Amino acid sequence: MKSGEPDAGELLGASVPHLVPERVVEVASAQAGRPVAGYVLAVEGSFALRLAGDVERFPERIRAPVGVGPEIIPEALPQLRALVIDRVGPSTLWPMVVRDRVMGFLLARDRPGVDLEAFAGQAALALELASGYTDALHAVRRRKDTQPAAEIQQNLLPPRLARVEGAEVAGGVLPGYDVGGDFFDYAGNADGLWLVVADATGKGNSAAALSSLAIGALRAARRAGAGLQEAARLADEAILTLDMQLYLTAVLGSWDANGHRLRWINCGHPTPLILHANGRVDELDGDRTYPLGIRFSERAFPVLSAQVAPGDRLLLYSDGVSERRTTDGSRIGENGLRAILAALGPCSAATTVRGLQDAVIDASPHALRDDATMLVIAPTTDTPTGHAHARAARHG
Amino acid sequence: MHEETSETTTTIFDDVAIVTVSGELDFAHCIKLAPELNAALRSSARAIVIDLEAVSLVDSSGIALLLNAFRHLDHTGRQLAIACPMGSPRRAFELTALDRQLPMHETRQEALAAVGAN
Numbered sequence: 248m249k250s251g252e253p254d255a256g257e258l259l260g261a262s263v264p265h266l267v268p269e270r271v272v273e274v275a276s277a278q279a280g281r282p283v284a285g286y287v288l289a290v291e292g293s294f295a296l297r298l299a300g301d302v303e304r305f306p307e308r309i310r311a312p313v314g315v316g317p318e319i320i321p322e323a324l325p326q327l328r329a330l331v332i333d334r335v336g337p338s339t340l341w342p343m344v345v346r347d348r349v350m351g352f353l354l355a356r357d358r359p360g361v362d363l364e365a366f367a368g369q370a371a372l373a374l375e376l377a378s379g380y381t382d383a384l385h386a387v388r389r390r391k392d393t394q395p396a397a398e399i400q401q402n403l404l405p406p407r408l409a410r411v412e413g414a415e416v417a418g419g420v421l422p423g424y425d426v427g428g429d430f431f432d433y434a435g436n437a438d439g440l441w442l443v444v445a446d447a448t449g450k451g452n453s454a455a456a457l458s459s460l461a462i463g464a465l466r467a468a469r470r471a472g473a474g475l476q477e478a479a480r481l482a483d484e485a486i487l488t489l490d491m492q493l494y495l496t497a498v499l500g501s502w503d504a505n506g507h508r509l510r511w512i513n514c515g516h517p518t519p520l521i522l523h524a525n526g527r528v529d530e531l532d533g534d535r536t537y538p539l540g541i542r543f544s545e546r547a548f549p550v551l552s553a554q555v556a557p558g559d560r561l562l563l564y565s566d567g568v569s570e571r572r573t574t575d576g577s578r579i580g581e582n583g584l585r586a587i588l589a590a591l592g593p594c595s596a597a598t599t600v601r602g603l604q605d606a607v608i609d610a611s612p613h614a615l616r617d618d619a620t621m622l623v624i625a626p627t628t629d630t631p632t633g634h635a636h637a638r639a640a641r642h643g
Numbered sequence: 644m645h646e647e648t649s650e651t652t653t654t655i656f657d658d659v660a661i662v663t664v665s666g667e668l669d670f671a672h673c674i675k676l677a678p679e680l681n682a683a684l685r686s687s688a689r690a691i692v693i694d695l696e697a698v699s700l701v702d703s704s705g706i707a708l709l710l711n712a713f714r715h716l717d718h719t720g721r722q723l724a725i726a727c728p729m730g731s732p733r734r735a736f737e738l739t740a741l742d743r744q745l746p747m748h749e750t751r752q753e754a755l756a757a758v759g760a761n
Contacts, residue, residue, distance in 0.1 A: 446703065448703055448706075448707040449707065450670065492711050492714070493707070496738075496739060515738065515740050516738070535738075535740045536740055537739055537740040537744055538741075566702065570700075570702055578700065616671075617670070617702075
């Protein structure tokens with residue numbers, strides 16, 4: 248970054264939080280010597296929405312199905328550039344990146360003589376930090392009114408795209424503005440990658456309440472050093488105390504980057520799938536227990552185990568994917584899901600999630616009636632510290 | 644959109660309430676089925692048979708409804724039997740591992756026999 252360009256701390260410090268977006272485009276415009284706009288992605292990842300910038304020069308929204316949630320898939324940047332140029336004419340786009348998260352972009356018309364790449368990184372940091380204090384970013388990311396349950400869901404979810412030790416992670420929930428009740432979660436810890444995909448019975452407010460409690464119980468257990476079985480037991484007990492006659496199906500797992508070993512518990516949830524490098528799709532079936540929040544008698548949580556190695560992709564999903572109604576009145580089904588995965592071919596975790604989401608959306612012109620959730624883990628051969636831009640982000 | 648019509652009827656046979664369901668037992672159908680099922684639960688019938696022989700698919704809402712019916716009857720000491728053939732309708736029970744907890748039977752005949760209605 249050139250001297251004179253403010254860094255993230257200065258951008259934040261010079262403005263109150265809700266004015267940080269304006270401040271970012273003001274500084275960027277001064278650097279570029281022409282108007283610059285800032286864009287973020289809608290929560291469902293299909294539109295770029297203007298966060299700040301001249302309303303006469305820059306459109307409010309640009310159709311761009313390049314996201315998983317509000318995060319832009321890095322390998323979809325060429326596609327995004329093409330869509331933007333198609334809409335606004337010759338222009339230059341600098342992605343705003345925090346670690347691996349492309350959370351938006353700066354946009355100038357034509358080709359300015361300066362490169363705003365480094366500044367865009369500082370702007371991304373400042374905006375992410377500011378969004379903890381203001382609705383300015385959250386409001387722009389929502390194209391439609393969001394139901395309370397869906398708002399809770401958005402706030403429960405971790406970053407949609409991530410790199411953890413030895414793997415890429417991508418997760419998404421549709422439709423995003425309503426329904427609610429599904430969640431996914433993960434954490435890259437010293438003892439491995441924790442993951443969960445869960446689906447609360449029913450929809451809307453009661454499902455959101457149940458999911459919030461369950462994710463709280465699971466995170467608390469994880470952070471207290473509990474193992475998988477203990478975490479499942481604590482979540483089960485927490486849900487039972489609600490006495491709401493509601494339950495939660497879930498797959499809880501942990502994956503070890505060194506041995507590539509996945510251990511998991513299936514509590515009444517759709518069977519995880521493993522996509523091998525050669526295109527074969529296998530079910531990770533085995534002994535399962537009934538959903539969390541139900542008590543028949545003393546229950547056990549059987550732990551299953553399988554290898555998920557570089558070249559493989561692990562898919563955890565909710566029944567909103569397989570039970571999505573298609574135009575002909577039937578459902579995608581488990582076989583349909585396998586066919587979709589086969590058609591996607593080998594691709595990154597993020598592109599797998601986006602491809603599945605497109606297939607779910609395109610299955611029918613009608614809105615989704617249930618949450619469709621997916622979490623993909625793609626083990627990589629390189630170590631996370633080997634990535635140049637990760638180093639740059641840490642030292643930048 | 645083409646969708647299968649979903650219907651529910653209740654009949655009484657040998658003091659057993661038989662709730663017959665057809666179509667897809669999903670969220671929309673559960674909203675219609677719940678009052679019918681509740682009426683059967685509140686009735687003086689000594690047992691309830693839920694016949695899913697003509698059901699093509701059961702989703703998580705359907706599972707929740709049947710599970711709550713089972714719990715209700717269990718509390719009042721009355722019997723439940725669910726007739727649900729293998730294949731697509733049985734799949735949701737298998738995935739939730741509730742096929743091992745709920746009184747599942749392959750056919751209506753077997754379900755009726757299980758509650759002693761002949």
